Amino acid sequence: MHIDRVYIDGFKRLTNFTVELNDRLNIIVGDNETGKTSVLEAITLVLTRQYDGRTIDYAIDPYIFNATTVAEYFARRRRNEQAPPPRVLIEAYFHDEPTEPALAKLKGGNNTKNENCPGLELRIDVDPDHVESLKEYAADNSNPVVIPVEFYRVTWRSFASNGVTLRDLPFRAATIDTSLARVYRGPNKYLAQVVNDVLTESQRRQLSLAYKKLRHGFSQEPGVTAINDHLEQQGNRATNKKLTIQMDMSSRSSWDNAITAHLDELPFDCAGKGEQCRVQIRLAIAGAEQSQVLLIEEPENHLSHSNLNKLINDISNDCADRQVILTTHSAFVLNKLGIDNLRLISHSGNTASLTGLAPDTKDYFMKLPGYDTLRLLLSKRSILVEGPSDELVVQRAYKDKHGKLPLEHGVDVISVGALAFKRFLEIAELLNLDVGVVTDNDGDIAALQAKYAGYLNGENSKIRIFYDSDKLYPTLEPQLLKANSRQTLNTILGKKYADDATLLKDMSGNKTDCALKMFETTETWKTPEYIANAIE
Amino acid sequence: MPSSENKIIIACAGSGKTTRLVTEALANRDRRIAFVTYTNNNIREIIKRFSELNSGVPKHVDVVTWFGFLLRECARPYQRSKYAEKRIESLLFVNGQSAKYIKETDTKRHYFANGELIYSDKIAKFVVECENRSSQRVTARLRQIYTDVFIDEFQDLAGWDLEFAKMLLQSGIRVMLVGDPRQHIYSTNPSSKNKQYLGIEIVKLLEIWKKDGLCTLEPMSGTHRCNAAICEYANALWPGMDAMKSLGNDTTDHDGVFLVAENAVNDYIKRHSPQVLRYDKRAATYGCEALNFGLAKGLEFGRVLIVPTGPIKKYLQSGTLSHVKASRDKLHVAVTRARHSVAFVFDGQSPIVPTRFSP
Numbered sequence: 001m002h003i004d005r006v007y008i009d010g011f012k013r014l015t016n017f018t019v020e021l022n023d024r025l026n027i028i029v030g031d032n033e034t035g036k037t038s039v040l041e042a043i044t045l046v047l048t049r050q051y052d053g054r055t056i057d058y059a060i061d062p063y064i065f066n067a068t069t070v071a072e073y074f075a076r077r078r079r080n081e082q083a084p085p086p087r088v089l090i091e092a093y094f095h096d097e098p099t100e101p102a103l104a105k106l107k108g109g110n111n112t113k114n115e116n117c118p119g120l121e122l123r124i125d126v127d128p129d130h131v132e133s134l135k136e137y138a139a140d141n142s143n144p145v146v147i148p149v150e151f152y153r154v155t156w157r158s159f160a161s162n163g164v165t166l167r168d169l170p171f172r173a174a175t176i177d178t179s180l181a182r183v184y185r186g187p188n189k190y191l192a193q194v195v196n197d198v199l200t201e202s203q204r205r206q207l208s209l210a211y212k213k214l215r216h217g218f219s220q221e222p223g224v225t226a227i228n229d230h231l232e233q234q235g236n237r238a239t240n241k242k243l244t245i246q247m248d249m250s251s252r253s254s255w256d257n258a259i260t261a262h263l264d265e266l267p268f269d270c271a272g273k274g275e276q277c278r279v280q281i282r283l284a285i286a287g288a289e290q291s292q293v294l295l296i297e298e299p300e301n302h303l304s305h306s307n308l309n310k311l312i313n314d315i316s317n318d319c320a321d322r323q324v325i326l327t328t329h330s331a332f333v334l335n336k337l338g339i340d341n342l343r344l345i346s347h348s349g350n351t352a353s354l355t356g357l358a359p360d361t362k363d364y365f366m367k368l369p370g371y372d373t374l375r376l377l378l379s380k381r382s383i384l385v386e387g388p389s390d391e392l393v394v395q396r397a398y399k400d401k402h403g404k405l406p407l408e409h410g411v412d413v414i415s416v417g418a419l420a421f422k423r424f425l426e427i428a429e430l431l432n433l434d435v436g437v438v439t440d441n442d443g444d445i446a447a448l449q450a451k452y453a454g455y456l457n458g459e460n461s462k463i464r465i466f467y468d469s470d471k472l473y474p475t476l477e478p479q480l481l482k483a484n485s486r487q488t489l490n491t492i493l494g495k496k497y498a499d500d501a502t503l504l505k506d507m508s509g510n511k512t513d514c515a516l517k518m519f520e521t522t523e524t525w526k527t528p529e530y531i532a533n534a535i536e
Numbered sequence: 537m538p539s540s541e542n543k544i545i546i547a548c549a550g551s552g553k554t555t556r557l558v559t560e561a562l563a564n565r566d567r568r569i570a571f572v573t574y575t576n577n578n579i580r581e582i583i584k585r586f587s588e589l590n591s592g593v594p595k596h597v598d599v600v601t602w603f604g605f606l607l608r609e610c611a612r613p614y615q616r617s618k619y620a621e622k623r624i625e626s627l628l629f630v631n632g633q634s635a636k637y638i639k640e641t642d643t644k645r646h647y648f649a650n651g652e653l654i655y656s657d658k659i660a661k662f663v664v665e666c667e668n669r670s671s672q673r674v675t676a677r678l679r680q681i682y683t684d685v686f687i688d689e690f691q692d693l694a695g696w697d698l699e700f701a702k703m704l705l706q707s708g709i710r711v712m713l714v715g716d717p718r719q720h721i722y723s724t725n726p727s728s729k730n731k732q733y734l735g736i737e738i739v740k741l742l743e744i745w746k747k748d749g750l751c752t753l754e755p756m757s758g759t760h761r762c763n764a765a766i767c768e769y770a771n772a773l774w775p776g777m778d779a780m781k782s783l784g785n786d787t788t789d790h791d792g793v794f795l796v797a798e799n800a801v802n803d804y805i806k807r808h809s810p811q812v813l814r815y816d817k818r819a820a821t822y823g824c825e826a827l828n829f830g831l832a833k834g835l836e837f838g839r840v841l842i843v844p845t846g847p848i849k850k851y852l853q854s855g856t857l858s859h860v861k862a863s864r865d866k867l868h869v870a871v872t873r874a875r876h877s878v879a880f881v882f883d884g885q886s887p888i889v890p891t892r893f894s895p
Binding site: 116159 | 624
């Protein structure tokens with residue numbers, strides 16, 4: 001079982017939003033406030049009816065609804081106009097497996113995309129009995145612009161339009177949330193989750209029976225029978241029925257309140273957060289039911305680099321045959337797990353993926369996961385440069401021209417090194433990202449033009465290559481000298497070189513120091529033309 | 537290509553058809569079976585039988601009601617191919633024809649009350665329409681879920697239900713229909729569609745289906761319940777049908793079919809303690825708990841005492857079948873409830889029941 005796509009409408013900031021998923025690993029990446037976490041929450045909701053660790057029916061809060069939609073609804077009602085009440089709709093479209101009858105029960109054509117496939121729909125909409133109350137409430141100016149959730153109800157149905165319960169579903173979804181943001185309710189929340197995710201139904205029954213037996217045994221203990229005999233005699237005064245003490249055998253004292261998980265004899269909750277995370281994820285991966293969908297939120301939280309590395313190996317080795325949906329803020333995680341599994345969410349609510357990425361580019365980043373691919377993915381515009389000195393010079397030039405550092409305009413200057421340029425550009429081209437490359441000509445214009453052949457005419461993409469075609473100025477330092485007098489540079493660098501050659505030699509020998517001074521100086525200097533073009 | 541694996545079993549009263557279906561379901565654990573029947577009483581009966589033979593309904597069998605099956609597995613999944621305005625929330629049970637004067641073209645009002653409750657007499661028609669308009673997706677989906685559909689009490693199907701049954705017979709799913717056309721009591725569907733096949737006439741349709749290669753027909757004529765004399769009386773009601781044959785041979789001091797004079801009824805009840813059966817509540821019950829003919833369906837008693845209606849009296853008097861044309865099914869049900877004896881409260885003479893109870 002796997003999910004082909006998820007449609008989300010009216011949930012938090014996601015409206016009319018679709019994310020396509022593959023049957024293995026999906027890495028959801030997006031800037032803050034794009035709704036990464038909401039995507040995961042929505043998927044959990046539609047697969048389990050759970051939100052924030054509770055059944056959604058008891059956890060509807062007004063902030064689940066899309067704020068814009070809500071504001072617009074109230075505004076229209078206050079102008080006494082008719083408007084559709086805000087609602088949340090989440091649909092999970094499953095891949096149709098002809099050999100899975102239990103999945104076929106969820107099949108039908110009742111979905112937004114009019115597809116004929118198995119699927120689930122979760123709706124939070126106004127209860128038909130309360131439509132009028134909601135309309136009146138929203139029209140009344142004295143009420144706050146907040147959805148009165150009392151008028152809302154949850155329905156959970158299959159694409160066959162029949163109500164479903166967890167028991168009807170032939171699969172399970174396990175959510176692993178490693179962020180600190182959510183505090184677990186109750187000390188054994190973790191255990192309950194382990195039990196749900198890892199144990200089979202018959203194992204759960206066994207556990208429950210063993211616990212009952214244990215409790216029953218308590219009242220057979222000689223010490224306890226003696227006490228009960230005593231009570232029976234004494235109790236006569238209070239009641240004419242037989243008074244004894246027993247362990248509570250009712251369902252409200254079930255085993256999950258009395259049993260807790262231990263790691264090396266230490267209660268689980270006392271273990272380090274990092275260890276908790278890792279164990280939690282490992283357990284879910286090793287879960288008894290194979291047909292699981294695994295949802296992982298930001299696995300990099302609480303983990304040291306080496307533990308993260310181990311965990312990522314676990315995920316890529318052991319999840320080969322199941323669907324994993326994961327969010328991350330870490331380029332390392334993205335690169336290591338395969339950048340081709342990316343699902344990029346933009347601020348405008350679109351999603352993009354890297355279908356068609358050359359396998360060797362994916363391998364390149366897997367082997368060299370330190371590259372900051374995420375920065376390229378998340379910035380409005382990127383300028384790729386060869387190294388830290390180019391980065392500093394470009395930043396300063398940008399500030400001189402626009403009055404602010406590039407990042408304040410959403411422009412990221414990323415130093416990637418000449419060898420990785422083309423790898424980055426391949427990603428940028430597939431995602432139609434706005435990218436400029438600032439590169440040395442290294443004294444060989446023909447070689448440079450051959451290397452960037454696909455990008456030079458600039459017709460097909462937002463990628464531009466900026467270089468100076470004078471091979472006498474092969475790198476940054478000669479270019480700085482070309483644009484500025486020796487005197488200017490001497491002043492900035494605090495030197496007194498009498499000829500260009502020694503100045504250049506010093507600059508090239510201390511690239512970063514030199515660039516830092518260029519960056520920090522209060523002097524004005526002229527930007528080399530190819531860089532000036534890149535920061536237009 | 538129609539499947540010759542489909543089977544229609546014409547099972548007489550007391551033939552053990554429910555047991556047969558349950559046994560068949562239990563013997564085929566590699567298949568996935570929808571076990572469909574009309575009333576909640578039948579559902580209980582089937583579940584009880586599964587409990588006796590298997591300590592419960594096994595995982596590969598879903599026991600569902602006729603309308604539940606139609607609504608959940610047939611009408612809703614592709615309802616949008618016919619009607620997309622609102623979800624079909626539920627059924628509205630109607631006696632007689634719903635929305636009689638609303639044309640088919642007005643889908644919303646022809647099929648639905650309130651736009652969301654589908655009329656019970658039209659749901660099968662709606663399903664057939666969905667099937668046709670969705671390139672057979674309804675049956676394609678069912679094929680993914682079930683290998684077999686068992687339908688119990690098929691004699692209660694009428695109107696568009698029969699078209700739906702035919703759709704299933706052609707779907708590639710193995711269909712088994714079991715029932716007794718002589719015990720037609722309820723109708724799932726009072727529509728004018730297929731009204732020539734109502735009641736016993738359904739046999740003609742079964743023959744057509746057989747001829748078209750849609751199914752094979754198999755009689756189950758042996759009854760474990762009724763003795764030979766009762767079978768003989770019941771068979772006389774149905775010339776041309778496969779005769780019921782008694783398989784039991786335990787005897788009592790009072791076996792067969794009898795007449796009881798009005799003034800001897802109390803003595804008879806005292807002597808033999810029969811279950812009193814009546815056509816409806818207008819009939820006298822002689823101080824006993826009486827059951828209507830219809831409600832007695834599916835039940836079994838050692839002895840029954842039947843309070844005859846006017847037409848049944850005429851039939852007793854003359855032996856002419858045309859008198860019970862309208863009530864023949866119910867009379868048949870009443871008679872075939874008994875293992876040992878059937879008695880009619882009747883003062884006159886009867887060519888078909890010669891023996892009179894004498895106190």
